[in-house]
Amino acid sequence: MSTERDIRFTAADFRRLRQMLYQRVGISLNDSKSHMAYSRLAKRVRQLGMRQFADYLDLLEKADDEAEWQHFVNALTTNLTAFFREPHHFDLLRLHAMERVTQERHYRVWSAAVSTGEEAYSIAMTLLSLPQLNRQRLELVASDIDTRVLSQAADGVYDAERAKMLDSSLLKRFFLRGVGHNAGKVRIRREVRDQLSFYQFNLVAAEWPDMGRFDVIFCRNVLIYFDKPTQAAILQRLAASLQPDGLLFLGHSENIQHLSDAFQSCGRTAYRLVNHNVRR
Template sequence: MSIHLPAPEHEFHYTRRDFQQVRERLYQHAGISLSENKQQLVYSRLSRRLRSLRLGSFAEYFVYLENHEEEWQQFVNALTTNLTAFFREKHHFDHLGRFAAEQVQDHQPLRFWSTASSTGEEPYSMAMTLVDALGSFAPPIELIASDIDTGVLGQARQGIYPLERIEALSPAQKKRFFLRGTGGNAGKARVVRELRQMIDYRQINLLDRDWGIAGGLDAIFCRNVMIYFDKPTQTRLLERMVRLLRPGGLFFAGHSENFVHASHLVRSVGRTTYQAVESH
């Protein structure tokens, strides 16, 4: 005979209306569209904030949010997903290395932007690629890395990772670009100082009117970001980004993203790699 145990009750009262309010606030503040199947994820992530703030319900949290401007950042941090890895979608970095080696002869410095840097694996992969391609730990580049989540930006600046996070790198890459921790840091590795100093980390909400980034960029990495926005927001952001690219600059997208709806803005020049349509 099997016994069916009742599902555990939520610690905090949580309704579908609460979920919809979270969705609306996240969309209005960060442009992120949460899908209908994220109801349990929202409860799991935000219940930690309720405990931390000693609040008794989601209704109380919404009131707190409206009256404490600084809590909006914690709200966004809690609900954003930061899935990343070193040299994720390796073909992009192969393309970036070839492109940089060609372009450096024509103009300097080369300028790049990682728009959703998360805990730093993407911009550090870009930096390693550029060091190898240009043959210097002080290449003529400007590399900006941004994220909306202040928590992951702090981790990125430190550049400290569990050893298993760098397992897929070659022995030469590990030796050249990482220091193995000892003592209390055993089991960890840190990105070498020269590489950390190459990257300018900034907190940027892509919905902000002013990103504080000048035009003339050689490449923009905006991978697995657009999937969180609806089509009108995607088009609006893509239009702003391609205007920042210099003629011939590259736009790298994620493997699950396509811009069929924005063929007037970008054209494919490789696997999930784009250039601006000339009129833009």
């Protein structure tokens, strides 16, 4: 490890950290993430007056402090997102919704790793732009394991720079511009924020709450953090959470070939549920 680091962080510490993260939330850090782990946790270790990572890891294991564990998990999860990232997914979502909204039931979508909220609000803007979709029959659920980003998502406040590439009609309809000390910020309108329900959710939890079945699930850039057996288990549960012929959207680098026979490709990193008999 680098001698320039002011906090002792050994190869053994990193192996231990990886094992603790895996046991806690199922995330598997690869060997290249040592520097990332140090940079994200070092500030917290300093705040606690410690000079070596081993002491911090001891604290986590011995104190069993839920708040400290949450800080640990929050620091080591990645939250890269943007409005309408992977735009082809939203084109498919629009078409799928237009096929389904003629039915007399709710249209339900789950953003399973919502991060700071841009994905969930992109889903909401796409669906609320459909004239044939009654707002009262739309249910949007957003979840993440990271409590810090969930709070940001629920607030719906962003630097205006993050929304500058959006169509002007979307900005006018769905956003408020900040004034005074909020200049340079935008906020999602309340009627859009109220359309969403936000929950903390761990995809590798022993038990999933009964949320019913969804028409569409977005679970993008999440599976890459798990090993193959965990990926397969999550996919089985996602399949069991979808309506017949429901859609699953994954990240651009995620490939579920050989991991599940419940889905059939229907576009770039887009899959349709074809095995309707999957059980959790």
